[in-house]
Amino acid sequence: MTTAAAIHISFDNSYARLPQNFFAKVEPTWVRAPRLIHVNDELANFLNIDPGQLHSQEGAEVFAGNCIATGSEPLAMAYAGHQFGGFVPQLGDGRACMLGEVVAQDDKRYDIQLKGSGPTPFSRQGDGRAALGPVLREYLVSEAMHRLHVPTTRALAAVLTGEAVLREEMLPGAVLTRVASSHLRVGTFEYFSARKDTTSLHTLANYAISRHYPEAVEQPKRYRALLEGVVRRQAALVAQWMGLGFIHGVMNTDNTSISGETIDYGPCAFMEAHDPATVFSAIDRQGRYAYGNQPKVMLWNLSRLGETLLPLMAEEEGSQEAALATAYEVLNSFAPLYEAAYLRIFRAKLGLAQEQEEDAALVKDLLEAMAEGRADFTLMFRHLSENDGFGAREQFAQPAGFEAWHGRWLARLTAERVTQEERNRAMQQTNPVYIPRNHLVQEVIDAALRQDFAPFEQLLAVLDKPFQERTVLQRFAAPAALEQRVLQTFCGT
Ligand code: AMP
Ligand code: MG
Numbered sequence: 271m272t273t274a275a276a277i278h279i280s281f282d283n284s285y286a287r288l289p290q291n292f293f294a295k296v297e298p299t300w301v302r303a304p305r306l307i308h309v310n311d312e313l314a315n316f317l318n319i320d321p322g323q324l325h326s327q328e329g330a331e332v333f334a335g336n337c338i339a340t341g342s343e344p345l346a347m348a349y350a351g352h353q354f355g356g357f358v359p360q361l362g363d364g365r366a367c368m369l370g371e372v373v374a375q376d377d378k379r380y381d382i383q384l385k386g387s388g389p390t391p392f393s394r395q396g397d398g399r400a401a402l403g404p405v406l407r408e409y410l411v412s413e414a415m416h417r418l419h420v421p422t423t424r425a426l427a428a429v430l431t432g433e434a435v436l437r438e439e440m441l442p443g444a445v446l447t448r449v450a451s452s453h454l455r456v457g458t459f460e461y462f463s464a465r466k467d468t469t470s471l472h473t474l475a476n477y478a479i480s481r482h483y484p485e486a487v488e489q490p491k492r493y494r495a496l497l498e499g500v501v502r503r504q505a506a507l508v509a510q511w512m513g514l515g516f517i518h519g520v521m522n523t524d525n526t527s528i529s530g531e532t533i534d535y536g537p538c539a540f541m542e543a544h545d546p547a548t549v550f551s552a553i554d555r556q557g558r559y560a561y562g563n564q565p566k567v568m569l570w571n572l573s574r575l576g577e578t579l580l581p582l583m584a585e586e587e588g589s590q591e592a593a594l595a596t597a598y599e600v601l602n603s604f605a606p607l608y609e610a611a612y613l614r615i616f617r618a619k620l621g622l623a624q625e626q627e628e629d630a631a632l633v634k635d636l637l638e639a640m641a642e643g644r645a646d647f648t649l650m651f652r653h654l655s656e657n658d659g660f661g662a663r664e665q666f667a668q669p670a671g672f673e674a675w676h677g678r679w680l681a682r683l684t685a686e687r688v689t690q691e692e693r694n695r696a697m698q699q700t701n702p703v704y705i706p707r708n709h710l711v712q713e714v715i716d717a718a719l720r721q722d723f724a725p726f727e728q729l730l731a732v733l734d735k736p737f738q739e740r741t742v743l744q745r746f747a748a749p750a751a752l753e754q755r756v757l758q759t760f761c762g763t
């Protein structure tokens with residue numbers, strides 16, 4: 271493996287300093303003809319990487335894995351996971367390779383990882399590669415989520431490999447460079463738990479605490495505090511997803527982060543017409559990961575994390591029984607935390623700064639009217655944010671339910687102490703105009719398959735300011751026309 275002399279990244283690789291059973295040292299596989307699709311200059315700057323040096327053939331070679339920047343110690347992380355409810359004791363990075371970590375301008379540590387960089391000891395039957403479509407989808411959706419203020423992994427670069435990958439058909443290969451505040455997952459804990467390796471669990475838990483929950487160190491029961499921290503962040507995260515109509519699509523425990531960031535954008539999608547049973551993922555035949563199931567699934571995933579921490583909590587609690595009681599207590603806090611976050615989010619979406627008892631019912635009844643009237647989730651809330659929401663009526667195929675609700679809402683607004691203008695301005699900061707609608711993402715992918723990346727650049731620019739309406743961009747705000755609808759999404763793995 272050659273080193274990239276002209277690329278300067280100040281790596282400091284804490285994960286590579288962990289014991290050897292935490293990862294496998296790997297080298298990305300050489301590819302034929304790396305070509306840059308996009309570099310995220312703003313993110314590079316944030317990571318203290320000079321973006322200028324990345325816009326070069328050497329930059330493309332680094333992001334394709336053909337050469338390695340000085341200080342990088344590439345590795346594939348070990349993890350396990352529950353996939354659709356079934357436990358797999360060994361998964362691991364089968365097509366990803368962590369290049370290393372950097373400390374960014376917020377003084378926090380971030381992983382830089384290549385996704386689609388070739389086989390690793392964890393690849394099982396897979397080819398270790400990624401196809402162009404899923405790389406572009408992850409790029410667009412993760413960056414959109416960031417602009418929508420949702421904790422998420424991010425995209426630093428995308429490159430073409432110049433090689434084809436075989437999926438249902440031959441497709442152009444690509445590599446995504448992903449940035450995360452770490453790639454620790456619930457599945458990382460499950461990996462050591464399944465091996466009854468309490469020593470490694472200690473090491474991992476302490477590492478997770480130092481990286482994500484440093485305040486837990488001061489707590490008398492730090493592993494309890496770790497579980498509390500993950501529960502708190504994930505409850506808030508799922509509430510944010512729900513507030514945007516976002517469907518993750520593969521909420522397996524290996525895709526559930528310890529940091530509380532959205533991770534692993536596979537068959538994810540934003541719902542258009544509001545329906546809690548919405549599922550896009552082609553492999554989710556039972557609807558396990560449907561929109562309305564996400565909070566329940568997250569609690570299930572966090573329960574798996576709680577189980578892995580039992581031996582550590584037993585030490586600090588003094589007994590198995592006490593540890594179990596603590597785990598239950600912490601996990602039982604998920605529902606109230608989630609509900610409070612959810613209500614906070616939907617109050618803001620409805621422009622309610624005051625808190626009133628009946629607000630929960632007001633939210634619930636609106637969502638029911640939306641489900642009944644097949645209202646577009648995003649546009650409904652956006653139109654509600656303009657001129658007291660009379661335009662929202664047009665989003666309903668059958669507006670009767672909405673009209674009754676609208677009267678109640680207008681009456682409720684009289685309790686607010688702000689002007690309509692102030693309220694609308696605040697609502698427009700939380701109800702986006704632009705989301706990465708499925709058909710728009712598909713259009714971008716179709717164009718990219720014809721070597722036309724202009725639509726990708728344009729959509730990326732639109733999603734960069736999701737709350738700022740631009741009349742020339744009307745097309746990007748509209749739901750899919752009947753013939754544009756994309757009803758299924760694929761992992762593409
Ligand atoms: P995902 O569904 O992307 O979260 O992946 C689940 C597991 O399958 C992880 O261990 C991945 O590393 C692995 N995997 C997914 N796609 C591939 C591939 N093309 N080659 C090798 N491993 C893969
Ligand atoms: Mg995954």
